[in-house]
Amino acid sequence: MLRVTGSEFRSNPQPATHNSTMIHFERTKLANGLTVIVHQDKTTPMVAVDVCYNVGSRDEHPDRTGFAHLFEHLMFGGSKHIPLYDEPLQKAGGDNNAFTSNDLTNYYLTLPKNNIETGFWLESDRMLELAFSKKSLDVQRNVVIEEFKQRQLNQPYGDVWPLLRQLAYKVHPYQWPTIGREISHIEKATMQQVKDFFFAHYAPDNAVLVVTGDVDFDQVVKLADRWFGPIPNRNVKPRNIPQEPEQTEIREQTVIRGVPNDTIYMAYHMSDRLDPMYYATDMVSDVLSNGNSSRMYLNLVQKEKLFTELDAYLSGDYEPGLFVVSGKPSDGVSLETARKAIERELDRMKQDRVPEYELEKVKNKVEANIVYGEMNYLTKAMNLATNEILDDASLINSQVESYREVTSEQIQEVSQHIFRPENCSVLNYIAKK
């Protein structure tokens, strides 16, 4: 029941679709710039209404980090004409949640289909304007500070991601986590900053509305026109984010923390989400660590017993992201030995082509995961929305093909490109003895 926020995606966060079960959707754009997408699923008595804003922690000022996420909390503190968000939704049998990432902020609710209009009423009013109540800001600042403690400060290994991001990015705003770089940024947030942030980013021309369930396109467009149509276009400026320069030498940081086990993290810069090599990169992580038959698990956890946990995954960021390998060495195995073992597996990816059978296995797994992800009207809404913010909702219907087309040559090529020492940031996380 908690609002999920500020979490980093782990590998392969955007399931695509299986070529034999295309997700049919229709799309239009209102005069004020709001994109509307509808997918009909007649098997459910519910509808999902998903509003995704093209704003994340990458859009924050370096001295005011954590703002996009704090804002997500404020979006539940009442809007211009509606003092309470949750209560009327619950009265209509609805439920809701939201999350913020580096790239976007997504709000979603589900309702019995005959109460769909309440969803439009609530979401359009908070896109129109928030209540900007002082009380809400005061309380949510505190809630977010407790969330900061719960996720990051009072959690073993809670500061790994912030440390790793700071090490890997020197210029790009991906260097701070969505919850914020430090608590003081949240403490100091003022009402004027909140208002400025709202009008700069929360706008029909910077958002996507997706509706899924037993609804038809015309009905949704009519409702969208009625409730969202009158919201003014806010001429949101295209983002201008400083790009991270290419890393030229290996970076390494060692920290000592009160945790039970030493852990090693190795982060390599990789492509953005729209790069044609993205799919091959994702499959590199699958070959290495997706499932108990994957290479790193089989060789280093099971056979050599060098690690008790070992994972390879992508950060999943829209702009150039990170390929991360993290491992907990077994008792008595040094971080140095652990690192060499990881590098050995990465070198194999660079030297030898992945055999056809292994490639087929990884592709089957990707395809199955995509089908599993399509079983629910809400997941479909979220996938359509986040892909539309990325570039185009129809990506969910072409991704299986994109994975299927990946060749062993491409996997080798992308491995050679990524797994270079000078492209790597190493975090040695040492347990205090």
Next chain:
Amino acid sequence: MLNRKIQPIVNPIEHIDLVKAEKRMLSNGIPVHFVNAGTQNVVKIDFIFEAGTWFQKSNLVASLCNSMIEEGSENYTAAEIAEKVDFYGAYIQLTVDQNQGFVSVVSLGKYLPAILGVMEDLIKRSVFPEYELEVLIDKNKQKWLLENEKVRTLCQKKFTQVMFGDAHPYAINNKLEDFDLIKRGDLMQFYHAFYHSGNCHIIAAGMIDEQVLGLLDKHFGGSDWGHNQVAKPEYEICTDPVKMHHVEKSGGIQSAIRVGKFWVPKTHRDYHALSILVTIFGGYFGSRLMTNIREEKGYTYGIGSFVLTLKQASYLVISTEVGNEYVEPTLAEIAVEMKRLQTELVSENELETVKSYLLGEFLRDFDGPFALAGSFKAINDFDLDYSFYDEALKVLRNITSAELRTLALQYLNPEDFYTVVAGSK
């Protein structure tokens, strides 16, 4: 003219389609309950054994036995099992709770024939190789160390110990040393005693047709994996007489809190009405506890109250993590909210809100194959039938504020509750 101040007309939820699970017997008498629903050709099959921690003679045996099931069988090594499962994009999930052990598989329908062949071997003929056991124990030791750094784990462990007494299987009291006492022979003995056809039932959800049922009978309907039923041990609950407990975890900046008491079973006449009361108290985002302690005071990221229903006992627990400086005020406000429910009538508006919310939840609980299977399991585990849900709906539609206050007076007395705080004092 659009009036944004007024909520569009809300239509009451009148019809809820309570799709029921169907039942079949395999040739050897294993009951199969199945829900044929969904749009994708996906199947989830749960093989459920009465093999939870209740039945173990020493700590960790039930869970490690369960985890070892995919680590090698007569015809497949652990690596070969993993290879096949991954190749077909399937997932094996192994879990235990207090009463049951689960071997579950999720697969695309088209690969089920191949997957079930593997499942048959590992369920019926698991061999518990020594080497894989060592690896598993090392992995679990590290996980244990990590979990036991968290205040919420320490708090939950202590809370179950206070409620049930250390020796009761509903108390979580595993220790790091327990891993060193694990012997392969004990796990195998547990496996042979509890993982067999006489102690199994199956729940299947997704696209379940005659072919799937036929496959289940082919692989699991034989007389080749039955054993004698093992008697269920008896345990007595020994609740700690002390109501307030602290677990010290130095250096932390937040504390975990559990406040709870024993609760009525699902068969009790007050069960459904109390579920509504618990929802108002702390069971949804607009609950009293969330509104007061998160949304008014900002002491926490989240707080909730839940009822955990087990076979031998049920309890209500309020659970949260708060900054150390907010522990005392939070405990005070929890008591204040109980008192309010005992003295003030829930307003018509609030009651209407929670009723609608719960009706919406009802729709969600009966939407899609996996939710339908879950709703079936929630009654089947307690030998109840679907009239349980008819009754729940009836109570939900008719409950009054006066009845809720009467229940609060009986069930929500702050002095009846046990409190555990884990953190730095």
